[in-house]
Amino acid sequence: MTSYLVRWDIDLDASDPVDAARKALAIQRDPRSWATVFTVHGEHQGAPQVATVDLDPEGLGPSGNGTPKVELTG
Secondary structure, X not given: OOOXXXXXXXXXXXXXXXXXXXXXXXXXXXXXXOOOEEEEEEEEOOEEEEEEEEOOOOOOOOOOOOOOEEEEOO
């Protein structure tokens, strides 16, 4: 088993950091949310690797069950 750091970024307007975190959490938990792109940090053969993973590159549905698109960036 490999350990990964997975990040999801979003730009939004909020009144303070707690409000921003609550808004982001609501978007993540919304079953209709199209938040399907993640930055994944890990290692491959002992070297650091960063990948951008889009779980719905065709924009077919927010489930993330489509064919993923993976771009290695590091």
